[in-house]
Amino acid sequence: MKFKVKNLDLLNFHENIGCQKGCPVGTNAWKYISLINLGKYTEAFRIAREPNPFASICGRICTHPCEVNCRKGDFGNPISIKALKRLAEEHSKDTEPYLKQRIKYKEKIAVIGGGPSGLTAAYYLQKRGYQVTVFESTSTLGGMLWLGVPEYRLPREIIQKDIEFILSTGMDVRLNTPLNSNYTLEDIKKEGFETIFIAVGTQKGKELNVEGKDFDGVFNGIDFLLNVNKGYQVKVGSKVIVVGGGNVALDVARTVLRQNTNNNNSSVSEEAQAAVDAARTALRLGAKEVHIMCVESRGEMPATGWEIQEAEKEGIIIHNSCSLKKIIGEKGKVLGIETLSVKSVFDANGVFNPILIPKTENILYCDTVIMAVGQKPELDFLNSDSNIKLNLNGTIKINEEHYQTTESNVFAGGDVAFGPRNVIQAVADGKKAADSIHLMLSEKRGEKEEILPVKTIKAVCHQQFEFKPNYHKIKRQDASTLSLDRRIGISEVEQCFTIEQGIAESNRCLRCQIYTVFNSDTCILCGGCVDICPTSCLSIVDFDQVENVELKKTFISINSNKFENKQKLCSILKDDTQCIQCGQCFRRCPVNAISMESFEFI
Numbered sequence: 001m002k003f004k005v006k007n008l009d010l011l012n013f014h015e016n017i018g019c020q021k022g023c024p025v026g027t028n029a030w031k032y033i034s035l036i037n038l039g040k041y042t043e044a045f046r047i048a049r050e051p052n053p054f055a056s057i058c059g060r061i062c063t064h065p066c067e068v069n070c071r072k073g074d075f076g077n078p079i080s081i082k083a084l085k086r087l088a089e090e091h092s093k094d095t096e097p098y099l100k101q102r103i104k105y106k107e108k109i110a111v112i113g114g115g116p117s118g119l120t121a122a123y124y125l126q127k128r129g130y131q132v133t134v135f136e137s138t139s140t141l142g143g144m145l146w147l148g149v150p151e152y153r154l155p156r157e158i159i160q161k162d163i164e165f166i167l168s169t170g171m172d173v174r175l176n177t178p179l180n181s182n183y184t185l186e187d188i189k190k191e192g193f194e195t196i197f198i199a200v201g202t203q204k205g206k207e208l209n210v211e212g213k214d215f216d217g218v219f220n221g222i223d224f225l226l227n228v229n230k231g232y233q234v235k236v237g238s239k240v241i242v243v244g245g246g247n248v249a250l251d252v253a254r255t256v257l258r259q260n261t262n263n264n265n266s267s268v269s270e271e272a273q274a275a276v277d278a279a280r281t282a283l284r285l286g287a288k289e290v291h292i293m294c295v296e297s298r299g300e301m302p303a304t305g306w307e308i309q310e311a312e313k314e315g316i317i318i319h320n321s322c323s324l325k326k327i328i329g330e331k332g333k334v335l336g337i338e339t340l341s342v343k344s345v346f347d348a349n350g351v352f353n354p355i356l357i358p359k360t361e362n363i364l365y366c367d368t369v370i371m372a373v374g375q376k377p378e379l380d381f382l383n384s385d386s387n388i389k390l391n392l393n394g395t396i397k398i399n400e401e402h403y404q405t406t407e408s409n410v411f412a413g414g415d416v417a418f419g420p421r422n423v424i425q426a427v428a429d430g431k432k433a434a435d436s437i438h439l440m441l442s443e444k445r446g447e448k449e450e451i452l453p454v455k456t457i458k459a460v461c462h463q464q465f466e467f468k469p470n471y472h473k474i475k476r477q478d479a480s481t482l483s484l485d486r487r488i489g490i491s492e493v494e495q496c497f498t499i500e501q502g503i504a505e506s507n508r509c510l511r512c513q514i515y516t517v518f519n520s521d522t523c524i525l526c527g528g529c530v531d532i533c534p535t536s537c538l539s540i541v542d543f544d545q546v547e548n549v550e551l552k553k554t555f556i557s558i559n560s561n562k563f564e565n566k567q568k569l570c571s572i573l574k575d576d577t578q579c580i581q582c583g584q585c586f587r588r589c590p591v592n593a594i595s596m597e598s599f600e601f602i
Contacts, residue, residue, distance in 0.1 A: 002547045003573055013599040016576050017512045019081060020601060022069025024428035025051040028600065029066050029081050030513050036088055037506035045092035048085050049165075053123045054116055054427050056162045057145060059086030060494070061154050063304060063422045071512050074577060077476035080497075080505050086479075087497040100170035104129030107441050110193035111135065112179060115143020116423050117414025118199030119166050120430025121437070126169040128438055133193070134171060137178030141167075143201050145423065147226050150255045152493050179381035185388075185410065195441065197433055198396060198405070198412040202375035202420050208243070212327030213371075217334035221252045221372025228255055237367030240287045241337055243324050244372035245294030245301040250308065252372045253290050253316045291364065293319040295342050295354050310493060313484060319364070323356050327369055336365035377416045388412075395419055403433040404440075411437055472580055477505040514581050514596050518572060522593035525570055529585035529594060537578035538585060543569035 006012055015021055019029040028047055035044035049055040062082050070078035107130060111122045114136035122132040140146050142159045167173065179185070185196060205222030207213065217237060221244065227234050242253045292311070294301060298320050301308060312318065321342040329335050341360035347353040376394050387407040389397045396405055396412040403411045413429035415421060442449035480495045497505070530538045586594045 003541060003545050004547050005573060010599070010601075012576075013513075013515055014601050016071075016515065017599075017601065018069035018071045019066040019079070019512070022065045022067075024065065024424050025431055026601070027051050027066065029079075029085075030509060030511060031600070032088055033079065033081070033084055033506045033509045034511065036084055036502055037509075041088050041091035042094045044088035045085075045094055048088060051431070052424070052427055053120060053166050054162050054423060055085065056089045056158050057116075057154065058082070058424055058427075059089045060158065061149060062424050065424070071577075072508060072510055075472065075580070079509050080477055080479070083477070083479045083497050084502060084505060087499075087502040090496050091499075100168065101126050101129060103131050105131075105441065105445075107195060108133070108193045109437065110188050110196045111199060112185075112188075112196060113143065113199035113201060113414070113416070114138075114141035114173070114175075115199060115201045115414065115426065116145060117201075117426040117430040117433075118143070118197065119163065120427045121197050121199065121413070121434045122171050122430075123166045123169060124431055124434035125437060126171045128434070130438075130441075132171045134173045135177045135179065135188070136173065136175050137200075139175050141173065141175070144203060147203070147229050148222065148251070150225070150229070150251050152255075152491055153251070155492055181380055181383065184381045184383060185386070194409060195437055196410045197403075197430075197437065198410065198416060199414045199426075199430065199433075200377060200379070200416050202377045202395075202415040204376050204378050205371070206374035206376055208324060208371060208373055210324055210326050212329055212334070215327055215329040215334045215369075216332055217329075217368045218327060219368070219370045221370050222375055224252055224370055225255065236287055236370075237334075238287055239289040239291075239366040240368040240370060241291045241293055241364060241366045242370045242372055243293050243337075244374075245292070245296045245303060245320075250292070250303045250311050252370050253292050253311060256287050256290050256368075256370070287368070289317070289366075290315070291317045291319060291366070293322045293324065293337070293339065293364065295321065295323050296345050297321050300345055310481065322362075323354060325361065328363065334367055334369055336363050337369060338363050375415070375420045379416075393419060402436040402440075403429070404436065408440075471507050472582075474504060474508045476508065477501040510581050512581065513598050513600060515599055516574060516579065516581075516585060517595050517597050518574075519593045519595070522591050523572070524591055524593075525572070526590065528588045528590060529572070532584045532588045534582060534584060535578045535580055537575040539573050539575075540570050541573055543571050546571055546573075 017030060020026055023029065028050075032044035032047040035041075035047065045055065048059075052058060059082060062085075064082040066081045067073070067078040070081065072078050105128075109122075109125055109130050109132045111118045111125075111132055111134045114134050118134060119141065122134050126132045134141070138147070141163050145154065145159050146156070177183070179188075179200075188196060203222065203226070205220040207220065212218070219234075219236075221242065224234060236256055240253075240256050242256070244252075296302070298308075298318070301320070308318070319339075322339040323342050325338045325340050327334060327337050339362050341357040341362075343355045343357050345352065345354050377396075379390070379394070379396070382388055382390075388410060389406045391397050395415075396417050398405050398412050398417045403413050403417070405412050411433050413433040414426040417429070418425070439449055477497065479497055479501075482491055482493050482495065525540060527540055530540055581596070583596055586596050
C-alpha cells in the first residue's frame with residue numbers, strides 16, 4: 001500500500017483552517033471565536049470587521065460559507081459561526097469609528113453604486129489614502145440590503161451602523177444621483193475622475209414572457225420588495241402565489257404575510273392584533289394564504305434551507321417541480337395560474353434546462369401572482385459608443401482576476417458583473433477590486449506595490465488555550481427564533497445567542513489554526529504519539545510506502561546520519577482530516593519532538 005502525502009508548507013497550513021479558507025474575505029473566524037470564549041466581545045468584533053466592513057450585517061444574513069467549510073462538520077455539526085459573529089457585535093463596546101483618513105494620492109476615484117460591493121471598494125480605497133466619491137441613485141446607501149432585504153431579517157439600524165462606520169473614513173457621497181442617458185460615465189470622467197468602479201447591482205426584476213402577465217394582480221417580485229421596504233402600501237389579495245424558488249421568492253412570500261392589505265381585521269389573530277395595537281408600527285397580516293411555486297424539487301431549491309423551513313413554519317405552502325404555463329384571468333384580473341409538472345430541471349451538464357411532462361396541466365386559483373424569477377442590472381448609462389462590453393446575460397464583462405472591464409480605467413464588481421449572489425461575495429468583490437485599482441494606479445505612478453494573498457505570523461500557543469473536557473461531545477447551539485404568534489410586521493425572526501450559548505458553542509471549536517509540528521531531528525520513533533491519538537490520525541509507516549518523491553529527498557537528507565547502521569527508514573504520517581487538535585501527542589512525547597503552533601493568516 002502506498003501513501004500519498006503533502007509537503008508541509010504555508011499553503012497546507014492555510015487550507016487546514018477551513019472557516020477562513022471558505023470565507024470569501026478570509027475572516028479569521030477561529031480568532032474571534034477564541035476571543036468570545038474569553039468574554040472579549042469588543043476584540044472579537046474588531047477581528048470580524050477587519051476584513052469586512054459589513055460584519056454587523058453578515059452576523060444576520062450571511063450565507064456563511066465558513067460553516068460549510070468548518071472541519072467540525074466532518075465530526076458532526078459545524079460551528080454556528082454566523083450566530084457567534086452576531087453575539088460579538090451585540091455585546092461589543094467598540095463605538096469609536098475610524099478617524100478620517102489622510103489623503104495621500106491625487107487620483108480621484110468614482111464608485112458607482114452605494115451597495116455592499118461599491119461601499120466596500122470605497123472603504124478600502126479611502127483607507128489607502130485616495131479621495132473616493134460614491135454616486136448613489138437613491139436617497140439611501142446600502143443598495144438591496146436596504147431596499148430588497150425585509151426588515152424582519154435585517155433591522156435597518158444594523159445597516160446604518162455598518163454604513164456609518166464606512167463613511168467615517170471620509171469619503172464623499174452623492175445621493176439621488178443616478179447614471180442614465182443624460183448623465184453618463186463620460187460626464188463623470190469630465191469631472192476629473194480618472195478611475196471608476198461600477199457596482200450598481202441587479203435591481204431590476206426579470207419577467208417571464210407568459211400569457212396573462214399583464215393582468216391586474218400580477219407583480220414583479222423585486223418591485224414588490226422595493227416598494228414595501230420604501231414604506232409604500234402594496235395591495236395584495238387574500239390568496240397569493242409567488243413564482244420562484246430562490247431567496248427573493250422566500251422574502252416576497254414571507255413579506256406578503258406581513259402586509260396590511262385592507263381595513264378588515266378579521267384575518268388577524270387576536271394575539272397578532274394585540275401586538276399591533278401595542279406597537280402601533282407593526283404591519284397587519286394580509287393574505288390568508290401564501291403559496292410558492294417553483295420548477296425545482298425541494299432539494300434543488302436555491303433558497304437556503306433555513307429560510308425554507310421558517311417559511312413553512314409561518315404557513316407558506318410550497319409547490320415543487322411545477323412550471324408556470326400561463327396566468328389565467330377574467331376581465332383583466334387574475335384568477336389563477338396553470339402549471340405543468342417538471343420531470344427534471346438540469347441537463348447532464350448541469351445546465352438549467354427544465355423538461356416538462358405533457359398533459360399534466362393543473363390550475364392553482366389565486367387573486368395575486370408575484371413573479372420572483374431573477375434579477376438583472378440596469379445599464380442605460382452605457383450608450384452604444386461605450387467601450388465597455390457586456391456578457392450575454394446583460395452583466396458587465398470583466399477580467400475576473402483584476403475586475404477590469406474592457407475599458408482599462410473602468411472596473412466592475414458585485415452583482416452587476418457576476419449576477420445575483422450574496423452579500424459576503426459582494427464584499428469580497430469590492431475588496432479585490434480596491435486592491436486591483438490601487439495596483440494599477442501605483443504602477444502608473446511608477447511605484448512598486450505588491451498585494452500578498454496571505455502572510456503568516458507563527459507563535460507557540462499550546463499554553464494559550466486549553467480545551468474543555470469532552471469539548472468534542474458538546475452539541476451544536478442554534479439561535480432561537482421568534483414564536484409564530486409574534487412574527488408580524490418588522491419583528492426580527494432570528495434571535496441572538498445568549499452568553500451561555502456563545503460560550504458553549506465557542507468551546508466546540510477545534511482551533512484548526514493550531515498545527516502539530518514534528519521535529520525529525522529529535523524524534524526517536526517510539527510510537528507514543530500514535531498509541532495515544534484518540535482519532536488514529538497518526539501512523540508510522542515504512543518510508544518506501546511514501547509516494548511523494550520530493551518529501552523523500554528532504555527526509556533522507558535530514559535523517560541520513562541517524563541511520564548509519566542501515567536500519568529501515570520510517571516516517572510518521574498525519575491525517576489532518578481526522579485531527580481534533582487535542583494535544584495528546586504533544587503531551588505524550590518523551591523527547592519534546594512535537595509542538596503545537598498557531599499559524600495566523602491575515
